[in-house]
Amino acid sequence: MRKIIFLSLTLALYANLSAFELSGINAAQVAQFSADLRLPAPAPAPYLAETRAAAASFAAYVVNGVNVVVPSIGCGQDLLAVLPAGEKPEAMAAKLRAAFNSSSAARPVVLQPKAKAELDLAAQNPGAAIVSLNQFLPPAAAALFNREPNFAGPNCFNAAFTAAGLMQPYKLRHVGNPEADQLLSMYFKSVPSTNLQPGDVLVLNDGDHAVFYLGGGLIFHKKSYLKQHIYRIAQLEKAYEAEPFEWKPGIFDGGSPFNDAETIHKKEAWRPTGAQYQFGQASADETAKVNAIILMTENAEKQAPNWALAREMGYFSERLLENLVDDWSAMAKSPNPVLRAYYHKLESLRDQANQSIEVELLSSPNAQSNANEILKRVWLPRNDYSRGLVAQLLKIYGLDASALEKTLDAIEKDYDNSPLKHIKTAGR
Numbered sequence: 001m002r003k004i005i006f007l008s009l010t011l012a013l014y015a016n017l018s019a020f021e022l023s024g025i026n027a028a029q030v031a032q033f034s035a036d037l038r039l040p041a042p043a044p045a046p047y048l049a050e051t052r053a054a055a056a057s058f059a060a061y062v063v064n065g066v067n068v069v070v071p072s073i074g075c076g077q078d079l080l081a082v083l084p085a086g087e088k089p090e091a092m093a094a095k096l097r098a099a100f101n102s103s104s105a106a107r108p109v110v111l112q113p114k115a116k117a118e119l120d121l122a123a124q125n126p127g128a129a130i131v132s133l134n135q136f137l138p139p140a141a142a143a144l145f146n147r148e149p150n151f152a153g154p155n156c157f158n159a160a161f162t163a164a165g166l167m168q169p170y171k172l173r174h175v176g177n178p179e180a181d182q183l184l185s186m187y188f189k190s191v192p193s194t195n196l197q198p199g200d201v202l203v204l205n206d207g208d209h210a211v212f213y214l215g216g217g218l219i220f221h222k223k224s225y226l227k228q229h230i231y232r233i234a235q236l237e238k239a240y241e242a243e244p245f246e247w248k249p250g251i252f253d254g255g256s257p258f259n260d261a262e263t264i265h266k267k268e269a270w271r272p273t274g275a276q277y278q279f280g281q282a283s284a285d286e287t288a289k290v291n292a293i294i295l296m297t298e299n300a301e302k303q304a305p306n307w308a309l310a311r312e313m314g315y316f317s318e319r320l321l322e323n324l325v326d327d328w329s330a331m332a333k334s335p336n337p338v339l340r341a342y343y344h345k346l347e348s349l350r351d352q353a354n355q356s357i358e359v360e361l362l363s364s365p366n367a368q369s370n371a372n373e374i375l376k377r378v379w380l381p382r383n384d385y386s387r388g389l390v391a392q393l394l395k396i397y398g399l400d401a402s403a404l405e406k407t408l409d410a411i412e413k414d415y416d417n418s419p420l421k422h423i424k425t426a427g428r
Contacts, residue, residue: 063216076115179344323420
């Protein structure tokens with residue numbers, strides 16, 4: 001199985017085919033999102049010598065006159081600040097609302113220090129209140145900050161688009177560069193990178209990385225599709241730099257896509273336009289293909305976070321996605337931008353399947369040496385998903401659904417070859 005490494009981006013495509021539009025996320029949903037996500041917090045930072053412990057647990061940046069504190073990985077999930085005794089929070093709130101373009105209702109929330117960064121900050125500022133600034137962040141960014149997705153696939157563009165409200169944070173997945181380019185062309189406009197505003201998406205180094213601009217020089221991002229990379233807040237100019245307690249690749253992990261030597265040599269800024277798209281003109285065949293893409297998307301978004309994509313969707317899904325990317329390539333040239341977006345979503349799903357299957361089944365040295373036998377065991381699950389998908393594809397190719405089981409039999413017997421070949425011939 002090919003190893004694919006992409007750094008990419010994500011979108012909300014609606015199953016009723018009625019429209020493509022930016023889906024706003026209400027700030028009141030943040031707590032529910034966090035509960036629904038069930039994303040684990042990274043393990044607490046290991047004990048360090050006293051001289052380093054406090055400094056390593058957070059970084060502080062001046063944002064419009066406010067010292068904004070970003071907890072290190074494993075040291076807390078709230079953006080923080082110190083409110084001195086007797087100081088009213090409104091002055092701080094006004095500065096932060098201006099810097100982050102936050103809701104007029106955003107206010108600092110006093111915390112009872114529990115996480116390491118909060119405890120260290122409180123120890124350094126006796127008598128002061130430690131406050132959370134998550135209310136000034138986009139709701140999805142607040143829900144994901146300092147959390148690990150716990151599965152491979154969600155990447156930098158996914159993080160940027162999710163923070164922008166284009167995706168929901170409990171439907172994380174991989175988005176490849178072609179899909180990212182399509183979404184940017186539909187929902188954003190190019191603006192000078194010298195005049196950034198909160199809400200802009202920045203594409204760095206010709207698509208090597210993407211970040212969401214929070215304001216005040218800070219970004220929200222995820223460094224790669226690797227599950228070990230955390231959703232982080234950092235200074236824009238430090239987007240590529242290693243951070244305290246950041247995962248480092250081991251001997252069997254391959255290289256990390258980021259290192260201290262990387263620099264930002266190009267920035268492209270994109271600003272949301274608020275555009276909405278109706279589904280537009282599409283033939284019955286194109287609509288049927290979109291419905292098949294939606295079925296695969298819904299299953300991937302459900303199974304990948306549960307480490308069950310291989311078991312429930314099978315290795316045949318990855319091979320079938322490869323087949324469909326080739327066979328349906330005309331969609332990429334459609335005059336309908338929505339159809340182009342669905343096609344590029346198909347490409348992203350292929351990469352998500354590859355990444356999930358590799359991490360779920362083939363991430364150990366022993367598994368790599370037995371990859372063929374392992375993949376055979378999950379080649380074709382006979383379940384509602386595989387039957388529903390193959391039935392839809394038989395109809396798309398003008399074949400009788402009564403050949404479903406025969407077609408599945410033919411696919412099952414032809415391990416690691418083209419599932420679409422057997423669908424097109426109805427199992428003959």
